[in-house]
Amino acid sequence: MVLFYSDYLEGCIPEILKELNDSNFCQTPGYGKDDFCEEARNLIKSRCASPDADVHFLVGGTQTNATVIASILRPHQGVVCAATGHIAVHETGAIEHSAHKVLTVPSVNGKLCADDLSKLMHLHYDQASPEHEVQPAMVYISYSTELGTLYSKKELQDIKAECCKWGMPLFIDGARLGYGLASKESDITIEELSALADVFYIGGTKQGALFGEAVVINNPALKKDFRYYIKQNGGLLAKGRLLGIQFKTLFTDDLYFKYAKHAVDLACKLSDAFKAKGYEMFAESSTNQIFPILPKAKASALAQQFGFEKWCDIDADHMAVRFCTSWATRTEDIDSLIANL
């Protein structure tokens, strides 16, 4: 069996493993105050052309989302996202657990539209007594999205403009940031993305690290006391060096992007193969997740040899499924899968 369930099926890229081995007996202070973390922070700031950013390392995506959002919102405020946003549907209410409402707008191919955001804001503020409703106060989007889709630079700029109009920070969940930026469809660089985001994070867990997410805070108003938030939310890893070592490695020789490109290229190859066979796609993804719609019989047959995830039923006879590639996916396994279509 070869598994395509997700992009976190294996351990980590060999370069990280080597660094972990090499550094194992080195003594360092805890909680991210070590030199590995400092070096990783500098590499990231440099790569993002964001020299004044604050960079922090957390362990996982749900934790990072909850921490960042709790650090920004006041109790009466909510975060706006697409109905398919990870924080809205797949984090067991971690945002509500820190007492904030997630305000959703319709998802268009996995994305939030600036126009829908504008409508929501007007609905809130164009009433005599807005204080009876949760105040929308920040925007959350994912790049790439939960459906593997991508915002164009223009779409991001429009969302950012809308945010600015209402004084709202823009937060970009980059759990799969590398896969997004490595896509042929992407028309934006990490430097440009960083310039648009008040805060965003660079996902490690799904991009070749054992675990870890690097939060980049560009908006100075959002920097204060962030370490308190990390600690309160259980994200201040005692052996913080592990995060430093991993991100230092990922941002050395641009490994982060090279491995992402490997995964995306294989996903494209697979996607093209599905399309060539006449299968439709549930979402127009150009990143490392693809969502072909299969006859259920065909899905069952494939599942004898390959692991993949059922996404949702389409009709009585068809379902959408998800195949994920990663840094660890082997070309021969993709070829074998294609041969089986």
Add this chain to the structure above:
Amino acid sequence: MVLFYSDYLEGCIPEILKELNDSNFCQTPGYGKDDFCEEARNLIKSRCASPDADVHFLVGGTQTNATVIASILRPHQGVVCAATGHIAVHETGAIEHSAHKVLTVPSVNGKLCADDLSKLMHLHYDQASPEHEVQPAMVYISYSTELGTLYSKKELQDIKAECCKWGMPLFIDGARLGYGLASKESDITIEELSALADVFYIGGTKQGALFGEAVVINNPALKKDFRYYIKQNGGLLAKGRLLGIQFKTLFTDDLYFKYAKHAVDLACKLSDAFKAKGYEMFAESSTNQIFPILPKAKASALAQQFGFEKWCDIDADHMAVRFCTSWATRTEDIDSLIANL
């Protein structure tokens, strides 16, 4: 410089590192549903003689404490602990962040006394309108404590009896459980401790893992839906296998306890040396943390060669300091430190 700041200065025990290397390319399902985790759960249940327990793996201590406590308490209830309890003073209000009050009783050598617990319970319930106060509803203790001290079996039994009297679960924070059980002073086994605790955890982070805490839930009423709580609190590691691999290793060949004994033996040696030189101790620890009281000049001199933590001022000329040993501490470094006293 040799550092004794804490027990999380290095990476992990070599046996774990080897397993991580060996398993790196193995494909596993995420979120703790892999075979490594299953094997680790079985080893722990067996070692604790708690075959019916549920075992879950989380990443760090603050996260584990917040998750367990949130899973037990109702909104109007609080957790009782010693004034020196980690949850009371050193987790940035993570318990309050999940909306619960930490109710403290005086700390006696780092410990909570059954008598003080009894008094607190009577104060609450022996009033006409207890509903104006937070209801004490569970007890949190640490083994070993934040001051490196240990409860005797009798003390634990008394606390447990008091808990039973009021229908309160007993939760034992075992971030340094192994160091406690490995102490010569300890008169309890892990099997006996597990039998007393409604829920407890076995610390990995400070005991030779890269990270990780294994929660053992013995009380059937506390088992339901625990994975929801882990996820909501950001503790459901995507690559859960990492936790499985580590705990499987720690509980193979009793490595967990062997390494703990190594650390405790060296700490005792150091403690004896301090005492032989006439230094008093801030706390009567017999585990891997020791707290000598030093003249400030002496402390400054020692700090030229050895890293240790200032604990608190005693008077104008003296301070208590903390030395920690760990699985990684070398005998020659302890000898060199002793030579410098």
Add this chain to the structure above:
Amino acid sequence: MVLFYSDYLEGCIPEILKELNDSNFCQTPGYGKDDFCEEARNLIKSRCASPDADVHFLVGGTQTNATVIASILRPHQGVVCAATGHIAVHETGAIEHSAHKVLTVPSVNGKLCADDLSKLMHLHYDQASPEHEVQPAMVYISYSTELGTLYSKKELQDIKAECCKWGMPLFIDGARLGYGLASKESDITIEELSALADVFYIGGTKQGALFGEAVVINNPALKKDFRYYIKQNGGLLAKGRLLGIQFKTLFTDDLYFKYAKHAVDLACKLSDAFKAKGYEMFAESSTNQIFPILPKAKASALAQQFGFEKWCDIDADHMAVRFCTSWATRTEDIDSLIANL
């Protein structure tokens, strides 16, 4: 100007005012432990044919909803309601403030359907890893609804059956309970409604009291420690007698229902007049709130003499508006309004 903005424009029914005057210098214990409250509790239990219920008095609706829901849910659980539910849209996230997600299903004429509830439950539980989502764990409906509409007895029974199937309590917001039960369309009694609800409340604020909501808890599992929840949520009125006096009065001589009928009769008269003039209704209400759709010019003209609320835009030329009647509405004012149509 005569105002029809809401049903809380005036003070209270004269009978309550008289009782407040008569009792003013009487000394009573605080926090609901007085005889007035005891008498009111007994009257309510008797009227609801729920002798074993616990009855508590709170001050307002948002507070009551937040308190009841917080008393029922565990942290990882959410409350299911129609998308138009008051808790979903009009309480500034009070439910999220106590850390719970509000899970919405489509609103059908202001109502939640048993079928949609069933679908939601299956979606949650028919997946391999439900713990990544908030667990739906109770149902909130309003009787009458936010759109003035009513559930039939059959609809309520179907919802209740679905709740029982999944072990979920049913909570009925009765801020406008009397108006609902007094409607000609209603096919249920308060006794029957109480038998269906695990917990519900009888609204005072919008039904002739100065303020106050009477919570009736039928499910024994939900009774424990409820006074703690009230106090914690700021709802334990020091002069609790005020609530006792008001509900005692409302449930003497069935005043609660007599005044409700008065309001509903006038609303029906007004509704009939609108329909007779050819206006369509935004919602099919048979209670004290009606929602005619008016040409904007007509609305402006009416607004010269009568106060009413804009509900929402329908198209460029039309809007839905809301007229509310209450215990205090005078027949001559309704006649004058009708004359102006």
Add this chain to the structure above:
Amino acid sequence: MVLFYSDYLEGCIPEILKELNDSNFCQTPGYGKDDFCEEARNLIKSRCASPDADVHFLVGGTQTNATVIASILRPHQGVVCAATGHIAVHETGAIEHSAHKVLTVPSVNGKLCADDLSKLMHLHYDQASPEHEVQPAMVYISYSTELGTLYSKKELQDIKAECCKWGMPLFIDGARLGYGLASKESDITIEELSALADVFYIGGTKQGALFGEAVVINNPALKKDFRYYIKQNGGLLAKGRLLGIQFKTLFTDDLYFKYAKHAVDLACKLSDAFKAKGYEMFAESSTNQIFPILPKAKASALAQQFGFEKWCDIDADHMAVRFCTSWATRTEDIDSLIANL
């Protein structure tokens, strides 16, 4: 039996009752947007010589404390108060329910000392990693205190100076503000107190209103969106006019202070009588609450005719008790009580 249990045993001062009667059929908009509220706000701002303040009305003390504190603190921050502070011990964890820790300093005769505050702040900030602890970020004091005692102007200025030094708002709980200011011991005016407080409230519930607390926000940074917080915390009374009517009346002809003086004078008379009989006092109160220490036999005898509250045991034979006077206390009842000593 004459009751001295508390200052909320009766309804309200006759002047308020008259206004409620007179206004009962008047139609007003809801939620505090009526003219009564506007007039009350202006009277309060004028009386406090705080023309730029924002004034809001809430229903009860616990609700007000929770709302104000939630509006000020960030998630990682706590509120500092004396160990006897109402928020620390008598509000069922309402502050923790909104996710904030209450950080206590020793209570000195019911009061917080500037020196203890200074020590707490230094302990927090004079460490290398303060982010492992809750950040103290505002100060809560009561005037008069829970023990009926008063801060001198100098003590208040010292606390304020310490607050300013650390950039922390000072919040004064004035549930019994009038009784404090009416005391002969008081050396401060309401204008001066308002000038010192970033935010404070004027208690109605315990000072002759049926219910209600008037929050005065002086610090411009704390004004934004306060109505959202009130609504979210269940404090936005639908018939807000009731609060306007009551505070308008209390602040007409200085009734608030006249009635307070009446209560305080009677309490002093009673206190003097206890002292003349040789009884010691548990706290040095000069306001409307007094705390004599009585032999238990004496207390039992008195309790045959007079209602009062046991405060705490002093020794096997003695207990401290509390007598409260209020606007409604009659001179003849005090005389009769004194005759019984």
